[in-house]
Amino acid sequence: MDNQYKVVHCTINGKEVSQIVDVRASLTDMLRNDYRLTSVKKGCEVGECGACTVIINGESFNSCIYLAVWAEGKEIWTLEGLTGPGGELSDIQQAFIDEGAIQCGFCSPGFILTSWEIVNSGREYTDDELRKALSGHLCRCTGYENIFRAVKKTMLRRLGKNEEAELVNSQGITEYPDPMPFK
């Protein structure tokens, strides 16, 4: 039996596209092979490591186990779509650099996209919720603390809590100053 192909119409990083794909192809394959969006990494291919994460209609998905044909009519964002027109980094990308949350860089695109979903949600996550929200990603280099701190600081800054963001210590814990002693 011949392979089956379909045309997929979707929006990738703000641009409307159409592409003929093998119905069995994963979205990872389509994004990497047809659009050269190589920030979408092929890691475990079982949906565990999160390196292939993309944003589909505002939510993060493992694109390695998501069929390309399911993307019909969807709005997809990859890491390449986060940078500005002149290549300027977004706040979450910059925070990953500033906090040393990147080492080999393989997991970073996935982490950044899930973090992007978190900071775009407009709500303040507790430390526990933040750790759980990031738990779909595996990083073998950083030990997670720097990543956690980058996301937490960006979340606080987006919520207008710049001073609080500066109080986040190296372990990611917000260290409030001692209250003023009574006079």
Next chain:
Amino acid sequence: MAKTLLMAKNAAEAIDAKIASAAFLAGGTEVNRLGSTVEAETLISLKKCEGLNSIKKDGDKVHIGSMCTFQDIVESEDVPAYLKEAALFMASRTKRNMATIGGNIAARRSDSYLLPVLCAVDAELSLLTGDLEESKNINLYINEENDDSLITGITVPESVQVASKRYANTAQSHAVITMSAASTAECVKLAVAVKNTGILSFNLSSSGRLTEEAAVAFFKNYEIKDIEDDMFGSVDYKRYLLGITAYDLCKQLIAESGKEV
């Protein structure tokens, strides 16, 4: 590897297309993964099926469409807390956005996230086989090998006391055991998923007091088919874990309800 993909528009279309060499494809976390054991010439995608992703409350029951994702369950105000807790056993948010309740049941995995809790509360499945719509207790369903039926919905009780535990090396690892205990009027119903072994169910009567020693001794000697040493632990370890977990869950139910087991 599948060669064709059919995108069903509704449950009737999906069941019409179901032949022996075809398999249903729900969220894709099981079927699309590398090394999947699902072998089919044709995959019938349920992704665009209408009417399978709603959550409705009906008195003391909650009806959940089979294509509701784990994240839909976590976010719904109508889903009982015990089922949300089990859905959160899947630690990855990105996976929860994809995996469906129907797919998790139909996969019948020995490390299933949801089967223990659904078996413990005696969930009812709405099934479609050919033109026939039927309702079946999940405990009967998982012991059958009829893969031609399509799960269209799951009905769970709302006000039942449930305690659950999952043991795995990490939040992302496969669990060695996932156990749930549900308190009913007559007994406590235990259901457990044992990795590489299967789903086991037990009814504990409310006569006599359960002790930790008694629970450990029970599972030490209980005949469990296919249990063996593997990378998840030795048989002795698994049996011990079953015993102390059963005891812990019952103790938790007693503390919450005041009822003795």
